[in-house]
Amino acid sequence: MRVGLFIPCYIxxxxxxxxxxxxxxxxxxxxxxxxxxxxxxxxxPMGNExxxxxxxxxxxxxxxxxxxxxxxxxxAGSCVKHVRMHFDAIPQTKKVEHVRKNTYxxxxxxxxxxxxxxxxxxxxxxxxxxxxxxxxIRGLHIQSRSEWQEPYFNKTExxxxxxxxxxIERITRPDECCGFGGTFCVTDEAVSVKMGQDKVADYxxxxxxxxxxxxxxxxxxxxxxxxxxxxxxKFVHIAQVLNNGPF
Amino acid sequence: MSKVKVDQNAADFIYMDDIHQPTxxxxxxxxxxxxxTAASGIPEWExxxxxxxxxxxxTLTHLDHYVQQFVTEATKRGVTVHFAKDDIEHNQxxxxxxxxxxxxxxxxxxxxxxxxxxxxxxxxxxxxxxxETDLGERIQQLSGEMPSHIVMPAIHxxxxxxxxxxxxxxxxxxxxxxxxxxTEAMRNNARPKFLEAHAGLTGANFAIAETGAFVxxxxxxxxxxxxxxxxLHIASIGIEKILPKTxxxxxxxxxxxxxxxGTPATRYTSHFMGPRESGTEMHxxxxxxxxxxxxxxxxxxxxxxxxxxxxxxxxxxxYRRSGGLAYGAxxxxxxxxxxxxxxxxxxxxxxxxxxSLCGSCSExxxxxxxxxxxxxxxxxxxxxxxxxxKTLHYAFGAVEKVFANPKLFxxxxxxxxxxxxxxxxWLLYHKKLNAWGKHRELPEIKKETFRxxxxxxxxxx
Numbered sequence: 001m002r003v004g005l006f007i008p009c010y011i012x013x014x015x016x017x018x019x020x021x022x023x024x025x026x027x028x029x030x031x032x033x034x035x036x037x038x039x040x041x042x043x044x045p046m047g048n049e050x051x052x053x054x055x056x057x058x059x060x061x062x063x064x065x066x067x068x069x070x071x072x073x074x075x076a077g078s079c080v081k082h083v084r085m086h087f088d089a090i091p092q093t094k095k096v097e098h099v100r101k102n103t104y105x106x107x108x109x110x111x112x113x114x115x116x117x118x119x120x121x122x123x124x125x126x127x128x129x130x131x132x133x134x135x136x137i138r139g140l141h142i143q144s145r146s147e148w149q150e151p152y153f154n155k156t157e158x159x160x161x162x163x164x165x166x167x168i169e170r171i172t173r174p175d176e177c178c179g180f181g182g183t184f185c186v187t188d189e190a191v192s193v194k195m196g197q198d199k200v201a202d203y204x205x206x207x208x209x210x211x212x213x214x215x216x217x218x219x220x221x222x223x224x225x226x227x228x229x230x231x232x233x234k235f236v237h238i239a240q241v242l243n244n245g246p247f
Numbered sequence: 248m249s250k251v252k253v254d255q256n257a258a259d260f261i262y263m264d265d266i267h268q269p270t271x272x273x274x275x276x277x278x279x280x281x282x283x284t285a286a287s288g289i290p291e292w293e294x295x296x297x298x299x300x301x302x303x304x305x306t307l308t309h310l311d312h313y314v315q316q317f318v319t320e321a322t323k324r325g326v327t328v329h330f331a332k333d334d335i336e337h338n339q340x341x342x343x344x345x346x347x348x349x350x351x352x353x354x355x356x357x358x359x360x361x362x363x364x365x366x367x368x369x370x371x372x373x374x375x376x377x378x379e380t381d382l383g384e385r386i387q388q389l390s391g392e393m394p395s396h397i398v399m400p401a402i403h404x405x406x407x408x409x410x411x412x413x414x415x416x417x418x419x420x421x422x423x424x425x426x427x428x429x430t431e432a433m434r435n436n437a438r439p440k441f442l443e444a445h446a447g448l449t450g451a452n453f454a455i456a457e458t459g460a461f462v463x464x465x466x467x468x469x470x471x472x473x474x475x476x477x478x479l480h481i482a483s484i485g486i487e488k489i490l491p492k493t494x495x496x497x498x499x500x501x502x503x504x505x506x507x508x509g510t511p512a513t514r515y516t517s518h519f520m521g522p523r524e525s526g527t528e529m530h531x532x533x534x535x536x537x538x539x540x541x542x543x544x545x546x547x548x549x550x551x552x553x554x555x556x557x558x559x560x561x562x563x564x565x566y567r568r569s570g571g572l573a574y575g576a577x578x579x580x581x582x583x584x585x586x587x588x589x590x591x592x593x594x595x596x597x598x599x600x601x602x603s604l605c606g607s608c609s610e611x612x613x614x615x616x617x618x619x620x621x622x623x624x625x626x627x628x629x630x631x632x633x634x635x636x637k638t639l640h641y642a643f644g645a646v647e648k649v650f651a652n653p654k655l656f657x658x659x660x661x662x663x664x665x666x667x668x669x670x671x672x673w674l675l676y677h678k679k680l681n682a683w684g685k686h687r688e689l690p691e692i693k694k695e696t697f698r699x700x701x702x703x704x705x706x707x708x
Contacts, residue, residue: 009650012697013660014690019697023705035701038653046643048604050626050635054643057651086623134605138619146283147562147610149292173276177564181603186682188601190258191568193686194268195603224687 003033004066006074006083006103008217009041015216017246018237022075022106025243028121029114033073036065044082047089048182056089063090063099071113072103075239077136077215078182080105085139106239107142107214111155118162122244125165126210126234129203130156131222133215134177142214146175156214156238163241171202180221196225203233210234212241250594251576253601257569260403271403272567278399279561281509282611289501299502300615302495303552306456307542313456313489314533320459321531324521331534334364340532341366341448341481342373348479348528350375350445354437356463356470357381358450359397359555360483360534363577378440380469382433389416395571395579398507398557403570437469447473451484451519452554453499457492460520461531464503464513471517481530482519486538487551499554502613506556541589546624550585552614559608559618565601574598581608585621588628596634599625657698664692 003026007019026033043058062083066072074080083103090096110116132154137143143154160166179185179195186192199222203211211233213219219235226233240247261268286292306313318328329344331337337360345353353375355361367388370377379388383400387393389412394400401409406424414421419432441447449470451461461482463470474480490496504513522529542548560566560580571579576587576595584602587595599622608618629635649655683689 007697009656009660013663013692016693016695016697016700020700023701035698035705037698037702040653040656041650043650046647048623048626049643050599050623050628050630051643052627052630054647057647061651061653134603134607138606138610145610147607149286149289175607177603177605177607179564179603181605184600184603188254188257188565188603189682189685190254190261191565191601192603194261194568195564196687198272220690221687224683224690227688228686 001031002068002070003031004069004072005033005035006039006042006062006066006072006076006079007035008074008076008079010220011076011216014220015237018075018216018239020246021237021239021243022073025239026073028243029110029116031114034069039065042079042082043089044079044086045182047082047086052089059087059090063087063096066099066103067095070102071109072099073106073109074103075106075214075237076217077105077107077133077140077142078217081135081139105136105140105142105214107136107155107159108140110159110242111142116159116162119159119242119244122242123164124241124244127167127169127208128160128210128212129169129171129206129208130154130160130174131178131211131213131215131218132156132175133213133218134175136214137175143175156212159238159242160212166241169206169208171206171208173199173202176202178218178222180218182217185221192221193225196221197229200226200229200231200233204231208233210236212236212238214238250597251574253569253573253575253597256573256575257565257601260570260573261568266405267403268568268570270405271570274402275396275561275567278508279558279611282506282558282561283509285505285509285511289505295498295502296613296615299498299554299613300552302490302498303614304549306489306491307487307548307551310486310489310539310542313491314486316456317454317459317489318533320457321521322459324459326459326521326529326531328531328533331532331536333536337364337483337532337534337536338366338369341483342370342375344479344481344530345370345375345446348446350479352376352440352444353446353448354378354380354441354444354473354477355448356450356465356473357384357400358448358483359394359577360450360485360536361448362394363536364483364534366483378437378444380437380441380467380473381465382430382467385433385437386412389413392572393577396557396560397555397578397582403572441472441476444473444477446479446481447475447477449474449480449482451482451488452503453496454484454489455491455493455496456489458520460493460518461488462496462500463517463519464500464515465517466508466510466514468515471515474517474519475523478527479530480519480522480528481532483532483534485534485536487553503554503556506558506611506613537589544589546628547585547589547621549616550582550589550618550621552616553582553586554614556613558611558613562607562611564605564607565603569601574601581618581622582616585616585618585625588625592629592632593634596629599629600635660692660696664694
């Protein structure tokens with residue numbers, strides 16, 4: 001199984017440790033991982049803003065970079081959702097179809113494809129809240145949707161519960177959007193910030209020490225707010241917990 | 248028409264004080280929670296949503312047939328049916344009926360269609376005295392505001408606001424802010440108006456093609472008084488309200504109030520099947536007002552399935568923080584975002600961008616409208632017709648060249664580290680450079696990117 005590691009642009013520049021943790025984790029699990037060096041951005045910022053014209057070249061480049069892999073794995077739900085569900089600014093060739101169908105978010109790849117049962121190398125002694133992004137819940141369906149009458153499941157929680165020391169605390173509104181929303185966080189600053197502040201208040205009320213998520217972009221926004229408020233919260237990517245670092 | 252600045256309006260609501268927005272959020276979140284509880288009591292809930300969606304799509308794709316059938320059957324029942332192609336025709340038709348009956352005092356119950364047509368202002372300008380009988384609508388009428396929510400029109404107000412308003416307008420004790428007492432005061436104020444009214448105006452939740460009957464759902468019983476006391480009943484009905492058969496109603500009645508407020512049904516579900524008795528008249532103004540045009544829009548026609556339950560508004564995290572008035576339109580929240588631009592693409596061009604695209608609206612919708620997807624499609628439409636924010640649009644032209652070229656992208660990353668040091672805006676080249684940092688700390692751009700690390704630790708070893 002040959003896997004192309006998709007490292008979203010903001011992880012490359014701001015959270016390299018998340019990229020390292022993801023790579024090391026997949027290597028530990030015996031996967032043949034390659035990082036295509038010409039990757040940039042999947043085109044989501046433009047696509048989300050309705051700007052298909054300017055999304056097209058990023059989408060094309062993404063497909064060029066990843067067409068020769070069995071699977072493409074990225075530690076970012078919203079970027080993966082964009083690839084899988086919204087890569088329609090370019091002609092839908094066989095190559096594009098292959099890339100879209102085989103691009104996985106890390107949690108679903110570990111759960112559904114690798115079916116990992118244990119992480120014996122990892123310990124994480126924290127009371128954590130899980131933050132699955134809206135894209136990961138309602139787009140990729142890594143968690144049951146609270147709006148639906150369907151049995152509860154949460155692939156992120158399931159993976160974390162296999163790590164020694166982790167205690168999972170469910171906050172009051174676990175699947176309420178935190179307000180990041182891509183460009184929304186700057187174009188609609190007041191609402192975005194209020195949503196983030198409410199999310200941070202929910203964490204504080206439940207006295208968690210750490211927030212674990214498969215989506216660093218939501219955490220970038222939440223952490224920015226928590227830091228400004230001097231709230232004693234740590235924000236980490238699930239790859240860092242499952243791989244036992246680096247933090 | 249100038250553009251609605253929904254982001255600024257929302258900011259004003261948030262920063263108004265520490266009470267309004269949090270209360271608004273809490274009340275609507277509670278409605279969502281009650282909805283979840285009500286839905287969870289019905290094992291076949293998801294199948295009901297499927298079926299409701301299918302019935303609506305079937306009806307909408309055979310609407311010519313069902314409109315004709317409805318009109319034939321309603322006429323057989325002694326109802327006078329009028330057609331209105333737009334808001335002006337709708338208002339003029341209602342006015343002409345009133346005028347021919349010398350009706351100058353009217354009571355009305357809630358109708359989003361009449362709101363959409365701005366009928367109140369039209370009639371008042373022609374000397375008609377019009378009283379809203381739904382509590383929330385009456386509050387909004389006395390405030391001179393549009394409804395902020397399609398089911399709870401005054402939900403953005405606190406009881407203190409209402410106490411102050413009623414003291415000023417209907418003479419209640421300004422210190423009395425008990426909701427029960429306020430409701431009672433409004434009732435006492437409104438009841439004589441029912442008796443004096445020359446005509447009663449309602450909307451309709453559902454119209455049945457098979458029988459020519461229509462159904463009005465309320466919790467206050469005000470529509471029943473409106474329709475049952477005055478000798479003239481005029482119902483404004485949008486053509487998309489039609490259902491084929493009476494037996495379809497059960498499904499929609501079960502979905503409507505559970506989705507809206509988490510109750511099994513509205514307290515009053517009244518079926519109107521023709522004029523009450525001799526000497527009374529019933530008129531229906533069957534109105535298009537952009538609906539048939541919307542039906543022809545490939546990306547957006549499914550918004551016509553909407554049964555106006557407001558569940559998408561209650562669940563929407565952005566709506567709960569913004570307040571409905573921020574949208575500057577008859578319909579607010581997620582459903583408003585996808586309907587309002589069909590009336591005026593320029594005025595409402597920013598609405599589709601007032602969303603974090605969380606997608607909860609689509610998942611909660613009882614008739615499975617793909618609301619979130621349509622919001623995305625409206626964004627594309629606004630970009631294509633050059634109505635989207637110019638700063639963002641042009642910026643993407645620049646950023647596209649960076650993302651399309653790996654070498655430029657690496658340079659930009661380094662430039663971000665060494666130079667601009669440090670806003671995530673470097674990703675976006677956004678003009679509102681301060682927007683991230685106003686209430687958030689900036690993340691740190693690392694000197695060594697993941698790619699640098701990978702080359703050093705995997706490729707060079």
